[in-house]
Amino acid sequence: MLAQLAEAIRSHRPESIAACRALAERALAAGVPAARIVDAALIPAMADVGRRFRADEIFVPEVLVSAKAMQGALDVLEPALADAGREPFATIVLGTVQGDVHDIGKNLVAMMLRGAGLRVVDLGVNVAPQRFVAAIDAHRPELVGLSALLTTTMDAMRATLDAIVAAGQRDRVRVLVGGAPVTAAWAMSIGADGHADDAAEAATVALRLLGR
Amino acid sequence: MTFSVTLRAAATSGVAGTLDAVGGPGTERVFVASAPCTLVDVLAALDLTLELPCGGTARCTGCRVRFAAGAPAPTPPERALLGDAAVAAGERLGCACVLHDTAILELPGPVWRAGGKGFGPDRLDVPATARGVGEALAVDLGTTAVAAARIDRATTRALAQVCAPNPLQRFGADVLARVSAASGGALRAELDAGLARVCAQVDPDRRADAVLVCANPVTTHLLVGADVASLVRAPFEPSFRSPQPFEVDGRRGLTLPLIGGHVGGDAVAAALACGLDRAVAPVALVDLGTNCEVLLALPGGRRLAASAAAGPAFAGGAERAATIAALLDAGVIDASGRLRDAPATAPVTARDVRALQLAKGAIAAALDVLLHRAGIAAADVAALHLCGVFGARLPVPFVARLGMCGDVPPERVTVWRDAAAIGVRALACERSPLERAVTFAARVEHVDLALDHDYRQRFVERLQFPSRPPAASPWTPNPPSRAR
Ligand code: B12
Numbered sequence: 001m002l003a004q005l006a007e008a009i010r011s012h013r014p015e016s017i018a019a020c021r022a023l024a025e026r027a028l029a030a031g032v033p034a035a036r037i038v039d040a041a042l043i044p045a046m047a048d049v050g051r052r053f054r055a056d057e058i059f060v061p062e063v064l065v066s067a068k069a070m071q072g073a074l075d076v077l078e079p080a081l082a083d084a085g086r087e088p089f090a091t092i093v094l095g096t097v098q099g100d101v102h103d104i105g106k107n108l109v110a111m112m113l114r115g116a117g118l119r120v121v122d123l124g125v126n127v128a129p130q131r132f133v134a135a136i137d138a139h140r141p142e143l144v145g146l147s148a149l150l151t152t153t154m155d156a157m158r159a160t161l162d163a164i165v166a167a168g169q170r171d172r173v174r175v176l177v178g179g180a181p182v183t184a185a186w187a188m189s190i191g192a193d194g195h196a197d198d199a200a201e202a203a204t205v206a207l208r209l210l211g212r
Numbered sequence: 213m214t215f216s217v218t219l220r221a222a223a224t225s226g227v228a229g230t231l232d233a234v235g236g237p238g239t240e241r242v243f244v245a246s247a248p249c250t251l252v253d254v255l256a257a258l259d260l261t262l263e264l265p266c267g268g269t270a271r272c273t274g275c276r277v278r279f280a281a282g283a284p285a286p287t288p289p290e291r292a293l294l295g296d297a298a299v300a301a302g303e304r305l306g307c308a309c310v311l312h313d314t315a316i317l318e319l320p321g322p323v324w325r326a327g328g329k330g331f332g333p334d335r336l337d338v339p340a341t342a343r344g345v346g347e348a349l350a351v352d353l354g355t356t357a358v359a360a361a362r363i364d365r366a367t368t369r370a371l372a373q374v375c376a377p378n379p380l381q382r383f384g385a386d387v388l389a390r391v392s393a394a395s396g397g398a399l400r401a402e403l404d405a406g407l408a409r410v411c412a413q414v415d416p417d418r419r420a421d422a423v424l425v426c427a428n429p430v431t432t433h434l435l436v437g438a439d440v441a442s443l444v445r446a447p448f449e450p451s452f453r454s455p456q457p458f459e460v461d462g463r464r465g466l467t468l469p470l471i472g473g474h475v476g477g478d479a480v481a482a483a484l485a486c487g488l489d490r491a492v493a494p495v496a497l498v499d500l501g502t503n504c505e506v507l508l509a510l511p512g513g514r515r516l517a518a519s520a521a522a523g524p525a526f527a528g529g530a531e532r533a534a535t536i537a538a539l540l541d542a543g544v545i546d547a548s549g550r551l552r553d554a555p556a557t558a559p560v561t562a563r564d565v566r567a568l569q570l571a572k573g574a575i576a577a578a579l580d581v582l583l584h585r586a587g588i589a590a591a592d593v594a595a596l597h598l599c600g601v602f603g604a605r606l607p608v609p610f611v612a613r614l615g616m617c618g619d620v621p622p623e624r625v626t627v628w629r630d631a632a633a634i635g636v637r638a639l640a641c642e643r644s645p646l647e648r649a650v651t652f653a654a655r656v657e658h659v660d661l662a663l664d665h666d667y668r669q670r671f672v673e674r675l676q677f678p679s680r681p682p683a684a685s686p687w688t689p690n691p692p693s694r695a696r
Contacts, residue, residue: 056562099445101662126446151392152444
């Protein structure tokens with residue numbers, strides 16, 4: 001059943017979205033612990049989706065279908081996960097920086113991070129530095145993710161990092177940056193902790209920064 | 213020391229800048245040098261310009277060339293970006309090459325004749341009663357190339373014309389990259405000098421009494437010395453929309469009106485050239501340049517416009533589009549865009565296909581949004597005009613195969629060369645040159661796609677390629693009778 005669920009997530013067929021909910025319900029009914037369903041089906045399936053996205057075998061529409069299917073299963077499992085006291089092992093506050101309105105890539109990153117087992121607090125687009133600061137206070141995340149798609153808004157990344165430093169929060173969070181014009185060299189120059197070229201790598205780097 | 217540099221157009225099919233500029237497949241042009249020189253210099257000497265998407269800073273592979281013989285030693289960025297195999301096969305970055313010995317190279321990428329942009333047919337059908345007198349300068353100040361013409365207003369004839377690369381190209385391929393690379397003042401000074409140069413070339417005796425310029429909003433702002441800050445980050449709004457006076461080299465200039473933050477006077481000029489102001493049935497315009505603007509005109513005067521951020525994926529021109537279309541037909545690329553079992557020699561990479569999907573998806577989805585807002589179906593569109601420096605080089609069958617114009621039937625798509633230049637020339641002939649442009653622009657509803665609820669979903673849907681080739685239609689560039 002778990003193999004079937006993983007396969008349904010991987011298949012990225014529109015009908016798999018409904019199928020995944022049903023399969024997750026059946027697995028629960030059959031007595032499989034929710035945490036095991038997550039660990040043995042959801043997470044490996046999304047890791048495989050990420051790998052194929054990175055290899056250019058699948059593209060944005062396919063990843064979105066897989067992510068929706070995974071999210072459907074996760075919604076079914078959530079009450080049982082809460083009952084069993086299983087919490088996401090870390091939180092990331094994620095957003096597109098001030099001045100920028102592109103969010104398709106950032107949304108993919110959010111989905112892959114959820115698929116890797118993180119809690120994602122998505123602040124949306126055109127997020128001012130102070131809103132990141134406030135969200136860090138409110139949600140106590142381990143990670144902060146900044147997205148920028150324009151060469152003219154990359155500076156807002158630096159401004160956001162500066163605001164996090166000024167608020168005395170810098171040693172509490174690791175900062176991950178990305179978006180089409182963002183390079184590893186730029187990430188280093190503004191003092192970020194990590195950078196990724198795509199959503200799959202974003203999950204890998206996030207786990208590495210969390211020491212997992 | 214003398215040595216020769218032979219440029220050969222790569223033997224690929226399709227209509228493309230390279231073939232246009234160098235000649236048919238396999239055609240050669242030879243340059244004899246007497247000192248070490250860069251490839252960019254060689255091209256300039258032959259009156260050719262190489263497209264430099266990253267502004268010639270060796271950060272992308274958009275200017276890739278292949279040496280058949282005499283390749284210079286590779287630089288570190290060439291090794292990093294092209295990979296050892298490609299470097300061993302003679303590939304280099306056009307912007308990074310320094311030549312000091314006899315070499316033969318193939319130009320697979322986009323090379324344009326520097327004088328590539330024109331101003332259309334001998335005469336335009338501006339009604340005699342609407343024409344002014346004397347001479348005027350018309351300028352299409354494009355992101356890639358600047359074209360200027362001296363016009364005899366009474367006869368509509370272009371008495372002299374010239375086309376040169378946009379001097380800001382070295383700061384980056386798109387306007388945002390340029391604004392990030394240099395200060396407004398520095399950009400303005402170069403733009404000014406470049407504009408002064410082309411004006412002097414077509415009008416050395418200063419016979420024309422005014423210069424009419426169409427350009428995108430960022431370039432228009434730079435030209436008149438306005439701040440571009442609000443254009444290059446949210447809210448992406450211009451600080452003015454109406455025509456602005458400016459001065460260039462002591463000449464009186466005027467800009468065309470703007471429609472929105474990234475829909476400018478160039479789109480207005482192209483729309484007028486294609487008759488969108490006189491639409492008696494729904495007419496669409498896709499102006500595919502470095503940026504892409506989509507306009508829709510309905511009978512009764514309602515007009516909508518949006519900026520679709522297509523980017524330079526189409527800079528590869530017809531060759532790459534043709535290759536991808538052919539691979540789709542052959543089933544090597546499937547409708548999802550996956551490139552299967554590509555032979556190692558495939559002329560496109562999976563990344564090229566993905567980049568094209570993003571660009572064409574952004575355009576098709578923008579058209580979908582405008583049609584939806586207008587409450588009409590793609591089948592109701594009587595004509596779709598495809599223009600712009602890249603659009604005008606795409607044969608309709610490829611456009612249709614890639615699904616670039618959504619569900620508009622391919623036989624209704626017409627490709628136009630130099631639409632903006634023809635539009636600004638026609639306006640320059642008129643007694644009150646800005647009246648038609650201002651009336652048109654004032655009635656256009658600007659749709660900000662970032663704020664449209666459905667755009668994201670439609671964009672994702674339009675990333676797919678059509679699963680079957682639509683009925684073919686012949687390619688007809690610029691039906692001359694329609695120029696106005
Ligand atoms: C779709 C799109 C839009 C849509 C955005 C819709 C939306 N809700 O997001 C719309 C139409 C609104 C838009 C608008 C604009 N756009 Co736009 N847009 C694009 C386009 C075509 C695709 C972007 C995209 O979604 N890619 C797909 C996703 C999956 O990839 P991605 O975003 O790169 O994300 C991946 C990685 O970067 C990474 N990543 C992303 N974020 C993060 C964050 C972290 C923490 C990490 C680790 C990783 C990571 O992972 C992601 C998944 O793998 C690009 C062109 C292109 N080829 O990229 C232009 C582009 C980004 N836009 C551009 C521009 C200029 C604009 C405008 C400013 C002007 C215009 N042309 O109209 C406007 C401004 C907004 C406005 N108010 O009009 C330019 C930027 C040029 C530059 N030098 O900066 C581009 C490059 C096109 C171009 N060359 O002209 N755009």
